Amino acid sequence: MADEALVVIDLQNDFCPGGALAVAGGDEIVPLVNDMIRRTDHVVLTQDWHPAGHSSFASSHPGSQPYSTIEMPYGAQTLWPDHCIQGSLGSDFHSGLAWTKAELVIRKGFRPAIDSYSAFFENDPATPTGLAGYLRERGIDTLILVGLATDFCVAFSALDAVKQGFRTTVRLDACRGIDLNGSLETMLARMRDAGVTLEDHTSD
Ligand code: VGL
Numbered sequence: 001m002a003d004e005a006l007v008v009i010d011l012q013n014d015f016c017p018g019g020a021l022a023v024a025g026g027d028e029i030v031p032l033v034n035d036m037i038r039r040t041d042h043v044v045l046t047q048d049w050h051p052a053g054h055s056s057f058a059s060s061h062p063g064s065q066p067y068s069t070i071e072m073p074y075g076a077q078t079l080w081p082d083h084c085i086q087g088s089l090g091s092d093f094h095s096g097l098a099w100t101k102a103e104l105v106i107r108k109g110f111r112p113a114i115d116s117y118s119a120f121f122e123n124d125p126a127t128p129t130g131l132a133g134y135l136r137e138r139g140i141d142t143l144i145l146v147g148l149a150t151d152f153c154v155a156f157s158a159l160d161a162v163k164q165g166f167r168t169t170v171r172l173d174a175c176r177g178i179d180l181n182g183s184l185e186t187m188l189a190r191m192r193d194a195g196v197t198l199e200d201h202t203s204d
């Protein structure tokens with residue numbers, strides 16, 4: 001379909017087992033995502049892309065532990081282990097990912113003072129990445145989202161996508177979540193309420 005794009009969120013080494021911010025089973029989705037890439041005309045990837053010392057890293061806040069929350073000028077922010085540092089092995093796409101077909105790679109989280117979960121807006125949530133304009137200019141109005149992590153970057157991307165007027169489906173069988181303090185259930189409900197179509201083809 002000419003008006004549809006597959007958006008693969010953050011399928012990077014640091015979010016896969018062995019990585020700095022490993023998501024359980026993160027690597028399991030690679031074969032399915034590759035199948036979906038093969039069957040889709042337009043593919044966009046996102047890449048979490050932080051400078052060393054990024055403000056979302058617990059290590060940048062002396063006395064703070066990873067997975068705790070702090071107040072940033074733009075609101076609450078979860079602190080993470082150092083991850084996806086620009087150009088590091090951890091920031092590379094999973095080596096099994098068939099990424100060459102991608103027409104665009106959106107990098108996010110490169111501003112030192114602000115994190116960016118969503119493919120569309122940073123966490124402030126006012127600074128655009130440019131993705132909505134890119135998709136609109138290309139005549140794309142329908143998005144399928146897959147990748148990592150279901151309850152953070154995938155969910156924030158999906159919520160912004162519907163807000164931006166895109167028909168949006170998240171393929172849960174091609175995602176894996178972090179589930180921090182019930183975040184998976186919370187974000188699934190928020191996506192459902194916002195009009196995101198949640199599909200699970202696990203038993204297909
Ligand atoms: C992500 C936490 C920090 C994600 C990125 O890709 O879901 N989560 N940075």
Ligand code: ZN
Nearest residue numbers: 048083084109
């Ligand atoms: Zn990050």
